[in-house]
Amino acid sequence: VKATVLVRPKEGIRDVDLEVDIADANAARAEIERMCGELLANPLIESFEIRLGGA
Amino acid sequence: VSDRPLVAVVVFPGSNDDRDAAWALGSVGAEPTFVWHEETSLPGGTGAVVLPGGFSYGDYLRTGAIASVAPVMSAVREFASVGGPVLGICNGFQVLCEARLLPGVLRPNRQLEFVCADASLLVEVADSLFLRRCTIGQELVIPVKHGEGAWYADEGTFVQLAARGQIVLRYTADVNGAMGNVAGVVNEAGNVMGLMPHPEHAVDPLLGSADGGLLLAALVDAAAAHRLGAA
Numbered sequence A: 001v002k003a004t005v006l007v008r009p010k011e012g013i014r015d016v017d018l019e020v021d022i023a024d025a026n027a028a029r030a031e032i033e034r035m036c037g038e039l040l041a042n043p044l045i046e047s048f049e050i051r052l053g054g055a
Numbered sequence B: 001v002s003d004r005p006l007v008a009v010v011v012f013p014g015s016n017d018d019r020d021a022a023w024a025l026g027s028v029g030a031e032p033t034f035v036w037h038e039e040t041s042l043p044g045g046t047g048a049v050v051l052p053g054g055f056s057y058g059d060y061l062r063t064g065a066i067a068s069v070a071p072v073m074s075a076v077r078e079f080a081s082v083g084g085p086v087l088g089i090c091n092g093f094q095v096l097c098e099a100r101l102l103p104g105v106l107r108p109n110r111q112l113e114f115v116c117a118d119a120s121l122l123v124e125v126a127d128s129l130f131l132r133r134c135t136i137g138q139e140l141v142i143p144v145k146h147g148e149g150a151w152y153a154d155e156g157t158f159v160q161l162a163a164r165g166q167i168v169l170r171y172t173a174d175v176n177g178a179m180g181n182v183a184g185v186v187n188e189a190g191n192v193m194g195l196m197p198h199p200e201h202a203v204d205p206l207l208g209s210a211d212g213g214l215l216l217a218a219l220v221d222a223a224a225a226h227r228l229g230a231a
Helices: A025-040 B018-027 B071-081 B091-098 B155-164 B212-230
Strands: B006-011 B031-036 B046-051 B086-089 B105-107 B115-123 B139-146 B150-152 B167-171 B182-186 B192-195
Touching: B006 B018, B006 B212, B018 B031, B018 B212, B031 B046, B046 B071, B046 B091, B046 B212, B071 B086, B086 B091, B091 B105, B091 B192, B115 B182, B139 B212, B150 B182
Parallel strands: B006 B031, B006 B046, B046 B086, B086 B192
Antiparallel strands: B105 B150, B115 B139, B115 B167, B167 B182, B182 B192
16 A cells, blocks of 8 residues: 655744734735745745634 | 865764765865854854764754755855855755755665665766766775665656766665665766765775775866855
């Protein structure tokens, strides 16, 4: 039997908490998306999800 | 003042092959000089840049990710944009990929184990700046030592790179699960190269191989040419 094992870090292990000094939620999300695309995640091999408010 | 071409070896916190690289470059005719990662410019007269192996900034996020935005990288990016030769070795390769100066990314080895061995490589392209002292199909023996050296790109990019001759070195066998056994790639302009094997550890037959000297000597040739061009 062949199997593929998907090993993923549990929540909090590799997640990044950050604070941006932008009041507008849409603008903050856009800025964080830019940061993810440029550094926090490598879109070639990683996906990311943004949760505003730290929830 | 030395007549030897000046090659800047960038030192990140965690680099551990910087001194080996400098020694090896000196053995093939360069004047190596170390450049700390906090620097925002390269020394005047720099003919080539080497990003050495080891680690950088703890390799947090992903290997080479933090180093890709280090202060010195703006200067490296600018140097590359005007045709300056840049060579990334192992962690340096990871940094250049994360900086998007080279295509692809280095993933954890397929076997999820650190690999430390002599690797046989096939020269795919000989008209590359970095392989001018080699011939197409030549087999080189250069050691590898890495845990995250499996080069990867999306299928479309891989096909495009192969067609353009940007895949310059391949392993003759599966070493780490790299896509297409890719060991080294260059950028589209051909003046930036990254490879996982360590040429600086293969410059003396007493240590098993001098094949790495072919790459480094070609880099020194390119450094001399770039310095002349810039003068």
